[in-house]
Each structure stands twice: as structure tokens, then as C-alpha cells.
Amino acid sequence: MNALDKMISPGAGHSVQGGFSRSVADIFGALGLSLDAHLGSDLKVFSPVDGSELAALRTDKAYDMDAMVANARAAFAVWKDVPAPHRGELVRRYGLLVREHKEALSHLLTIENGKILTEARGEVQEVIDICEYAVGLSRQLFGLTIASERAEHRLTEYWHPLGVLGLISAFNFPAAVWAWGTTVALVCGDSAIWKPSEKTPLTALAFAGLLQKAAADYELAPDHLVQVAIGDAACGTMLADHPDVAIVSATGSVRMGQDVGVRVQRRFGRPVLELGGNNAAVVAPSADIGLALRGTIFAATGTCGQRCTTLRRLIVHEDIRADFVKRLIAAVGSLNIGSPLDDATHVGPLIDKAAFDAMQRALEQARRDGGIVHGGDRIEVAGPDAYYVRPAIVEMPAQSEIVREETFAPILYVLAYTGFDEAIALQNGVPQGLSSCVFTSDVREAEKFQSAQGSDCGIVNVNIGTSGAEIGGAFGGEKVTGGGRVSGSDSWKNYMRRVTATVNYSTSLPLAQGVKFDLDID
Numbered sequence: 001m002n003a004l005d006k007m008i009s010p011g012a013g014h015s016v017q018g019g020f021s022r023s024v025a026d027i028f029g030a031l032g033l034s035l036d037a038h039l040g041s042d043l044k045v046f047s048p049v050d051g052s053e054l055a056a057l058r059t060d061k062a063y064d065m066d067a068m069v070a071n072a073r074a075a076f077a078v079w080k081d082v083p084a085p086h087r088g089e090l091v092r093r094y095g096l097l098v099r100e101h102k103e104a105l106s107h108l109l110t111i112e113n114g115k116i117l118t119e120a121r122g123e124v125q126e127v128i129d130i131c132e133y134a135v136g137l138s139r140q141l142f143g144l145t146i147a148s149e150r151a152e153h154r155l156t157e158y159w160h161p162l163g164v165l166g167l168i169s170a171f172n173f174p175a176a177v178w179a180w181g182t183t184v185a186l187v188c189g190d191s192a193i194w195k196p197s198e199k200t201p202l203t204a205l206a207f208a209g210l211l212q213k214a215a216a217d218y219e220l221a222p223d224h225l226v227q228v229a230i231g232d233a234a235c236g237t238m239l240a241d242h243p244d245v246a247i248v249s250a251t252g253s254v255r256m257g258q259d260v261g262v263r264v265q266r267r268f269g270r271p272v273l274e275l276g277g278n279n280a281a282v283v284a285p286s287a288d289i290g291l292a293l294r295g296t297i298f299a300a301t302g303t304c305g306q307r308c309t310t311l312r313r314l315i316v317h318e319d320i321r322a323d324f325v326k327r328l329i330a331a332v333g334s335l336n337i338g339s340p341l342d343d344a345t346h347v348g349p350l351i352d353k354a355a356f357d358a359m360q361r362a363l364e365q366a367r368r369d370g371g372i373v374h375g376g377d378r379i380e381v382a383g384p385d386a387y388y389v390r391p392a393i394v395e396m397p398a399q400s401e402i403v404r405e406e407t408f409a410p411i412l413y414v415l416a417y418t419g420f421d422e423a424i425a426l427q428n429g430v431p432q433g434l435s436s437c438v439f440t441s442d443v444r445e446a447e448k449f450q451s452a453q454g455s456d457c458g459i460v461n462v463n464i465g466t467s468g469a470e471i472g473g474a475f476g477g478e479k480v481t482g483g484g485r486v487s488g489s490d491s492w493k494n495y496m497r498r499v500t501a502t503v504n505y506s507t508s509l510p511l512a513q514g515v516k517f518d519l520d521i522d
């Protein structure tokens with residue numbers, strides 16, 4: 001156990017004094033940040049590790065939001081004129097700060113969100129990686145030169161900064177999703193306001209606090225370049241509705257996206273929606289079974305089933321189903337469920353009681369639909385206010401309504417198939433379209449699954465589980481997953497405005513498409 005582990009062991013230092021618990025105070029102290037400006041009584045923050053209170057914060061009201069947006073507009077007016085590679089320098093410095101404080105940030109993430117430490121470290125690493133990605137991008141925001149149909153004309157596309165980014169994020173990736181959007185938006189020349197989940201505001205204040213610190217030390221960065229708005233859905237609505245917030249990137253449930261997407265669209269802002277998934281793995285008879293088992297188990301149980309890309313449906317060939325499911329149940333049964341601060345733990349807690357209740361409701365419905373449930377029961381680990389569960393494997397007779405829904409908990413529904421087209425139809429037969437994978441050694445199946453005849457998801461993997469995407473590729477999905485891509489590939493274009501410019505360097509004025517409009521003017 002290192003010094004940080006000792007500080008934040010459940011039951012040792014989770015009592016709130018002066019607005020926040022000793023563990024939180026120690027971590028913010030180690031980061032050189034103060035929480036004083038955010039202390040209040042409107043929002044209590046609890047640790048899923050043991051249910052103890054971590055902090056009591058004040059939430060931002062409508063007048064706070066108006067002031068924040070005005071400040072963000074003013075910051076944008078300055079920042080957009082800073083050359084992009086110099087904007088990248090701020091992100092480079094921020095990445096170094098996150099790297100320096102990786103351990104403290106990982107511990108804060110674990111005590112507030114409940115994911116096991118190795119996954120928390122992975123999330124902080126993702127923030128570091130995306131900083132490096134964004135720094136590189138700051139020299140590559142290039143447009144196209146297009147062949148003009150007119151002689152002595154040049155047709156070009158430029159990309160310019162767009163404005164204020166409002167970023168609404170979910171509890172399950174309380175830092176990475178913000179970093180995906182914000183670091184890229186910053187190099188694109190935008191300013192940003194972050195509305196984190198009301199379940200993980202401390203992680204947000206820590207990550208944004210370090211960026212504010214880097215900005216304060218960088219002479220080219222204006223004040224209020226990055227701000228944090230603390231609050232619940234109502235606070236998100238303020239961002240969605242505000243006419244001066246050019247881009248609203250919203251990550252969370254489909255229900256949230258349906259509301260935010262319509263609000264932003266109604267005022268012709270730019271929505272970027274990253275919503276729920278209902279991800280499937282097809283396991284074919286030719287699959288490397290050991291690989292498929294390992295890939296399946298991590299994807300289904302990692303982050304206690306609370307990843308947008310969590311594996312929720314296993315579509316396994318009838319010939320291998322019985323054996324595969326038997327081995328899967330045995331392996332899942334052997335996972336260590338316990339404190340996420342313990343290195344031996346595989347599965348930490350659910351975020352809260354509401355998540356536990358939703359899981360139990362789904363399992364009851366699955367039983368009513370004829371499903372056979374293995375696991376899924378609650379395990380007492382750290383008192384009555386912490387919700388630890390054994391992941392559930394549910395053998396289903398058909399893809400019923402409950403299987404077609406996303407329940408944000410570790411439930412893996414198992415379905416059988418006989419022909420590969422039937423497997424693809426089952427995979428596509430849900431409203432969501434985020435992530436999918438196939439385990440096969442048959443090149444025809446692997447190619448078909450990725451083709452237009454195959455999976456309809458934004459992420460399509462072969463011999464890899466559905467979760468754990470790399471930052472370089474565009475991340476997001478189709479159908480009710482929202483169609484947005486927050487980061488990766490050319491998603492930076494979401495944070496900029498496109499200009500098409502035509503320059504005539506001839507002495508005549510030919511019109512496009514051969515249109516004639518002759519005038520006799522000297």
C-alpha cells in the first residue's frame with residue numbers, strides 16, 4: 001500500500017469536515033488545488049466504494065451560467081487568433097501536469113466513480129494520450145484544395161475556430177470523455193464549459209483545475225478559457241439552450257440525448273451526441289475459444305458493466321453454446337469482487353442504489369421472459385450503502401424487449417444462432433448502434449461482419465471485445481447512440497467551421513455551370 005492508498009482506504013478518512021472528506025482534501029492538496037470556491041450544500045457527493053460522503057458542493061445557477069458563457073465568449077475572441085500550434089502548447093503543458101499527478105488523479109477517480117484502480121489509471125493515461133494526440137493535431141488542421149471547373153480559379157476549403165464548446169459528460173468516464181472533447185476543441189481555437197455528471201464533480205474539478213493552472217501560467221491563454229459548471233440535468237439544459245454555446249457535445253443516456261439534441265438543433269447549434277450502447281459479440285464455431293472467453297469476460301464485467309461499450313449480448317453458435325456458456329459462468333464466478341482500491345479486485349461497485357435497482361428489475365424481467373439467470377446477486381463488501389454485485393450471465397430463449405434495452409450494469413444476455421446471417425440480424429436487431437465484435441477464424445465471416453452487409457455499429461471489431469477503444473479512431477455509434485464522434489480520426493472538424501473559398505485570378509468572370517449573364521459595363 002502506498003501513501004495515497006492509506007489516505008483513502010474505505011472507512012479511513014471519509015468523514016466530511018469543512019465541506020469535504022479528508023481523503024478528498026489530501027488529494028486536492030497533493031494537486032495544489034483548492035475546492036473552497038465550490039463548497040456549499042446543494043450537491044452531496046458520495047463514494048460508491050463504501051457509500052460515505054465525499055463532499056458537499058454548491059451548484060451553478062442560471063445567472064452563473066450566463067456569466068460563464070459571456071466569459072467563454074470573451075476568451076474565444078482572444079484564443080481563436082492564437083496560432084494553432086501555440087494553442088497546442090497549452091495542451092502539451094496540461095498533459096505534463098496530468099502525467100505528474102497520475103497517481104493522485106487515479107485515486108480520486110476510483111473513490112468517486114468506483115472503477116478499479118488499474119482502470120482508473122488507464123483512464124488517466126487516456127487523458128495523457130489524448131493531450132499528445134491533440135498537440136500533434138494542432139499542426140494538422142488542414143483543408144482541401146479542390147479542382148475548379150473555371151480557368152485561373154482556386155477553390156479551397158479552410159477550417160476556422162467555431163466558438164464556445166459546452167460539454168456534458170456521464171459519470172462512467174468522468175475524465176476521458178471531457179479530455180477527448182476539450183483538448184481537441186482547444187487546439188481548434190474554441191473555449192469550453194464543462195458540465196460533468198453530478199455523480200463525479202470532484203474528478204471534474206481536479207482535471208479542469210489542472211488545465212486552469214496550466215492556462216494561468218501560459219501568457220497566450222486568456223482568462224476563462226476552460227470553466228466548470230456544477231449541477232444536475234437542469235445545468236445541462238442551460239448549456240443546451242444557450243444561444244452563445246456553439247457546440248454541445250453530450251455524452252450519456254439516450255433519454256438525455258433526445259432532450260439535448262432537440263434543444264440544440266432547435267436553435268441551430270451543433271450537437272455532438274454520444275449515447276447509450278447495447279453491444280454484442282458473435283462467437284463463431286471457428287473462434288479461438290480461449291481468446292473469445294477472455295475478450296468476453298473483460299468486456300462484460302469491466303467497470304462493473306458500466307461502460308458505454310460494455311458487452312451486453314453474446315450471440316454464440318448453437319454447436320459451441322453449451323460448452324462456452326459453462327466455461328463463461330465458471331470464469332465469471334471466479335472473479336474477485338471487492339474494493340476497487342485493492343489490486344486483486346476485478347469488479348468494483350455499481351455507482352449507486354438506483355443502478356442496483358435497475359439491474360435487479362432487468363433480471364426479474366429476463367426471468368419472466370424465460371431467461372435462466374446465473375449470478376447477479378448483491379455481495380456485502382463495505383456496508384449497506386455500497387452496491388457490489390456478482391456479474392450476471394443470463395441465458396435467453398429470444399432477444400426480448402429487456403435484451404434490446406441498455407441496462408447500465410453487468411448483465412450479459414446469451415443468445416444462440418445457427419447461420420451467420422442470423423447472428424448479424426440479432427446483432428443489428430436493437431435500437432442502439434455503438435460497438436460490436438466477432439470472434440472467428442473464418443476470413444469470410446470476419447470480412448462480412450465489417451462490410452455493409454454486416455454490423456450496423458460505429459465500432460466493429462474482429463477477435464477483440466467491444467470495449468477498450470484506442471483514441472486514434474473515431475469513437476461513437478449510429479441509431480439511438482446518436483451518430484456523434486467526439487474524438488479520433490477527423491472528428492476535430494466537429495469543433496471548427498468550414499469555409500469554402502473561391503479565388504479568381506483571371507481577368508474574366510466565368511460563372512459556374514456555364515451560366516451566361518453578359519453585361520455591357522466598361
Ligand code: NAD
Pocket residue numbers: 168169170171172173177195196197198231232233234235236237240251252253254255256257259260274275276277307308309406408434476477481
Ligand atoms: P445520464 O444521461 O444520466 O447523464 C449524463 C449527463 O447528462 C450528466 O451530466 C447529466 O447531468 C446530464 N443530463 C441528464 N439529463 C439531461 C438533460 N435532459 N439535459 C441536459 N443534461 C442532462 O447518463 P449517466 O448515467 O451519467 O451515464 C450512463 C449513460 O451514458 C449510458 O447510457 C452510457 O451508455 C452512456 N455513455 C455513452 C458514451 C458514448 O461515448 N457513447 C460514453 C459514456 C457513457
